[in-house]
Amino acid sequence: MSKEAFLGLVEGFLSGNYRVYLFVEEMGEKKTFSCKEKGCGKPFDAWPPDEEHIVPRLEPAEGAVPRTYKCEDEGKHENTIYWLKETEPKLFFTKT
Ligand SMILES: [Zn+2]
Numbered sequence: 001m002s003k004e005a006f007l008g009l010v011e012g013f014l015s016g017n018y019r020v021y022l023f024v025e026e027m028g029e030k031k032t033f034s035c036k037e038k039g040c041g042k043p044f045d046a047w048p049p050d051e052e053h054i055v056p057r058l059e060p061a062e063g064a065v066p067r068t069y070k071c072e073d074e075g076k077h078e079n080t081i082y083w084l085k086e087t088e089p090k091l092f093f094t095k096t
Helices: 003-027 087-094
Strands: 031-034 043-046 053-057 065-070 078-085
Touching: 043 065
Parallel strands: none
Antiparallel strands: 031 043, 053 078, 065 078
């Protein structure tokens, strides 16, 4: 195999991966939580409300976007997830 052919192959492989990556990004990152209701604990899926607020918290926080999700137990229980901006934990870690 020539160098050009090899590089072409690598390039094709990388661009292939890149497309997959973009696809995942567009889908948003699904997170699975357990119902907080006592004796339930059934899972429920939550998606970030937008591209910025992607860090889930179970407690209210400043600047967080609350979203309510129903668990898989026939939707009897409501769980609120507070979505924070991705930059918040990074800011936290710079405080040394
Ligand atoms: Zn539940």
